[in-house]
Amino acid sequence: MRINNKIGGIVEIEIKDLAYDGKSVGSLEGKIIFLNGGLPGEKVRAQVVKKKARYSVGKVIEILEKSTDRSDAACPHFDICGGCTWQDLEYSKQLRYKRKQVVDCLEHIGRLKEVEVPDTIPVSDPFYYRNKMEFSFNVPDDDFRLGLHKRGRFDQIFDIHQCLLQSPASNEIVAWLREYVKENRIPVYDVLKHEGFIRFLVIREGKQTGQTMLNLVTTSGVIPESEKLVKSALERFPQIKTIVRNINDQRSNIARGESEEVLFGPGYIEEIILGYTFRIYANSFFQTNSIQAATLYGKAIEFLRPDKSDRLLDLYCGAGTIGICVSGLVGEVIGIESEVSAVKAAVENAEINKIDNISFHTGQVEKILRNQPEISKGVNCVIVDPPRAGLHPKALKKLIELDLPRVVYVSCNPATFSRDAAALVEAGYRMNKVIPVDMFPHTMHIEIVAGFYK
Template identity: 35%
Template sequence: MRQIPVRKNETIEVNFEDLTHDGAGVGKLNGFPIFVQRALPGETGKVKITKVKKNYAFGRLLELTKESEYRVDAPCPIFKQCGGCQLQHLSYEGQLKHKEKQVRDVMERIGGFSSLTVHPTLGMLDPWRYRNKAQVPFGEEEGGLIAGFYAERSHQIIDMDQCAIQHEQNDKLVQIVKNIAKKYGVRGYDDKTHKGTLRHVVTRYGYKTDELMVVLVTKGKELPNKKNIIQDIQAELSNVKSIVQNINPKRTNVIFGEKTEVLWGEEVIYDYIGDIRFAISARSFYQVNPEQTKVLYDKALEYAQLTGAETVIDAYCGIGTISLFLAQKAKHVYGVEIVPEAISDAKKNAKLNGIENVDFAVGEAEKVLPWWYAQGIRPDVIVVDPPRKGCDESLLETIVKMQPKRVVYVSCNPATLARDLKYLEEHGFLAKEVQPVDMFPHTSHVECVVLIELV
């Protein structure tokens, strides 16, 4: 039986050699992994062991005796408390290199791809203030209203007035709502007692249009001084185009409830990705980093190699973002998505842009694609952009049956991507190259686009 080389509360010196998928430093003692937040590869430090399991342990970094050349001071004052960013202490150059290595390692370990081309990560010129959507929980502390982000792995709200990765307009709007709510005595929600009024404030900003939406998520329909709150928000920011209330009466971690009502202004705001205009409602799924979304979609379009003669299927199409990009160069695009509201948005977005060579269907991709196949639809290219769990195996079986010339795989999880690529390789396809894209700087997440060809 393997001897566990560490004990809880013991202090040891650890050499760090890697990062986990969620950004923790990985050190080893006699081959036994020790995970430590905010430690970096190439560093050595004194660590207090906080938890010991059978196959690994967790520790807290006490001091560094050797620092990484890529270590920087995190500019955010609450970086160590907040769970939003994991990598602000790693220089941006270091982050891009780490994400490329992460993808390369996962491809080899899970997929068995030792010689697959993984390109350097496509990053941002300015990797700050990129998020166009804020979801800020509200609460009470010593009788006063607070708003911020949750501490790491907890439901404790850290009161704050700005976030280094949020667009300044979102920060400004959240603070305005916070001050107005305080002015009118609106109580923050307490998830322990299920009391209070204001649960979350969600803001959305159109980078290209400069339009703002604010969504007040409340426990019940009642919002004290509603009329005055609406007037004050309008008076403070002239580019607010939509004020919405969402009601969520449940004891739940889910932000939105079922009922949404426009209190003032429009039901949607607008933004562009490239030349495509999108209508964004309170609950629309829309990529939070529009600048890098354009980079991601341009790469997907490049890999699709469209000449204008191709039939394309976009599985997991959402509100039609990739579908409408592809439709500019394809003969016809078929999009499928399980969320009915997303398909409704996709149809509206197609109409908004005068794009007619698209059809959208509601349903599970693994069921709709075989039905399309039975109708005689033969795609030249299939694009998949699945959730973190990756593609359903029955969808992969259908792709194999349809035999498209190319598959373009857009992924937010390198591990499930590697698993799915392995399946496709075993069934007559060849993964040609992987392009990591940094959609979420200063976090541990990385997106990838993969070109896959029928052999």
């Protein structure tokens, strides 16, 4: 074939390696090209989407020569779905690639070579593990769809019938709502025209409690006969504990609203981790794999080496989960979190678990540590669990200034973790071991946890 290596052009690439964020790496005109798919040893046809002085970025269109690591995917939607891009990799191989990603990041980004990285801790069941799924509505023609995004398409949805990620019951809920919306002629939102009413169905499930939340994300306006909708849902699915509605009138196609209305029940469901009960609201962060969250938190607690005299900071504490799980092993826990609804949940979670040695502060870690030094006074250890971007530079600087003997770092991004880890090591911390914990089978994502000591 003719090779056109300009932007938009089609090229054939041999994949040499996987990059730190799960992207694959090949070479184009003697420079690196990062691709959104493919495995080492594979030859792919790809479209060039970006060209920079030192590298290019491309999108895989077709795998021309498949790696022997690939096998058949279990999901009937695998070929079009944007979700489980690694589902055709046997699970043990996914774990191996994930560990490699961590090792590569530590070496190339953190320049940290002598770190032990044990095998990735697997999940007990790589299917039906998610406790939260967002299903989108869209109107591609005179019919409508309720399902997931097609691979690489923000504007195209396909009807999902059998997703293997959440639960068989959640597939039934999707099928029921699709029919209900059709029969009752509820206007569906069109992402390109920015018009219509119903935008997303978000289902949250407590894996240990069996409780289910339906969150309907709509534009503003009245839900036609909302009582009928609630009644119909509860008759079919008695496990539903609450139904809420989020109102999003913005163009940004996100499944959360500027305001929320509770249509049925308390507005939250409950989940249990390490014996503690947690309330989950529609918009509060909660680890998506609650079964494996227990493993992750267990490892974080091991790295912490808790003591009854400890005064612990739980930074980026979300709904207070880690702090509450460790509260019985330390003297005091102080949580800091920016999301108001998560802090509300955290306070309630402390109450329902009858924990009185924990307090929470709402705000950004980088600002609270700087502007309210009294909060971190007397603290001698910390657990940080920041979002994918890692620690804010000001938070990292402040953390280093606090000079705490024990820092435990939980991260969902080995690249930003390695950057921050290098700074902590530079500041005199020892870090000998990073444990990869798989929370997201069939995706390239990996969670890690490590301890830093002085």
